[in-house]
Amino acid sequence: SGYTVQFSPQPLTATANATVNITLSQVTSAKGRIIGYIPGWKTPPTAQELANAGYTHVMIAFGVFSTNTPGVIVPAFETVTKEYIQSLHQAGIKVILSLGGALTSIPNTTVDFHQVLAASSSPDVFKQTFINSLKGLISQYGFDGFDMDIEHGINAGGSFSQPQGDIAVLASIINTMYSQNPSLLITLTPQVANIAATSGFDQTWGNYASLTMQTHQSLAWVGIQLYNTGCAFGIDQVCYGPTPTDIPDF
Numbered sequence: 237s238g239y240t241v242q243f244s245p246q247p248l249t250a251t252a253n254a255t256v257n258i259t260l261s262q263v264t265s266a267k268g269r270i271i272g273y274i275p276g277w278k279t280p281p282t283a284q285e286l287a288n289a290g291y292t293h294v295m296i297a298f299g300v301f302s303t304n305t306p307g308v309i310v311p312a313f314e315t316v317t318k319e320y321i322q323s324l325h326q327a328g329i330k331v332i333l334s335l336g337g338a339l340t341s342i343p344n345t346t347v348d349f350h351q352v353l354a355a356s357s358s359p360d361v362f363k364q365t366f367i368n369s370l371k372g373l374i375s376q377y378g379f380d381g382f383d384m385d386i387e388h389g390i391n392a393g394g395s396f397s398q399p400q401g402d403i404a405v406l407a408s409i410i411n412t413m414y415s416q417n418p419s420l421l422i423t424l425t426p427q428v429a430n431i432a433a434t435s436g437f438d439q440t441w442g443n444y445a446s447l448t449m450q451t452h453q454s455l456a457w458v459g460i461q462l463y464n465t466g467c468a469f470g471i472d473q474v475c476y477g478p479t480p481t482d483i484p485d486f
Contacts, residue, residue, distance in 0.1 A: 271459065273297055273334070276313020283323040293330045293421075295383050296321075298337040299373060300345040306356035307365025309335065309373060310345050321378050332421055333379045336386035350389030350402050350439075359405050366409055374420075381421030381456065384410070392437045396446045403443060407450035414454035421456045424448060428465035431458070
């Protein structure tokens with residue numbers, strides 16, 4: 237197997253009715269994360285309530301995409317203000333703008349990334365407009381980074397390692413933003429099908445797997461929507477469903 241195991245036995249003395257002293261101390265240098273979503277159409281909890289609950293990061297939902305000017309991001313979080321975000325920062329909570337989501341009811345907007353990219357005069361024009369708009373929102377509200385929660389319209393093209401079209405454009409946006417500001421927290425939130433270990437990929441299966449390959453050095457983390465799934469492919473290429481009789485059970 238290539239491994240060598242060695243043991244060094246040591247004597248152990250047990251004393252009846254001995255006293256063992258255990259000291260417990262609070263860990264102040266924990267590096268874990270507790271991440272929550274704040275829907276921007278509902279009254280949010282106070283910063284103190286979130287801090288008391290242990291949250292370290294929150295995602296503000298959502299920024300959606302203008303159909304009038306391809307590349308422009310429209311705030312869909314009317315109940316979240318700059319002052320509220322400042323209060324979160326004062327409570328030690330990082331704040332991330334989540335882009336996309338499942339749907340939008342705001343006129344002249346969409347959550348379909350491919351729709352707005354295809355409507356632009358060129359991919360380069362779209363990328364620059366998108367980056368400028370995103371930078372503007374980050375500066376205006378004081379976001380610590382952004383999250384890609386795009387659930388519609390990331391069409392596949394090329395291969396996992398060399399994607400074309402939508403994924404290539406989105407990867408370029410992410411990597412450009414990171415290269416210009418490495419302190420940004422940049423995250424992905426794919427649905428299970430999007431990150432699946434499939435043999436190929438399309439607009440549903442595996443597209444975020446390719447995106448992750450192109451952007452992993454720019455990402456703080458990838459948070460998979462394990463609550464949002466049908467069946468999911470294992471490494472054996474079997475699509476396991478969310479039922480108690482299947483193994484694994486999602």
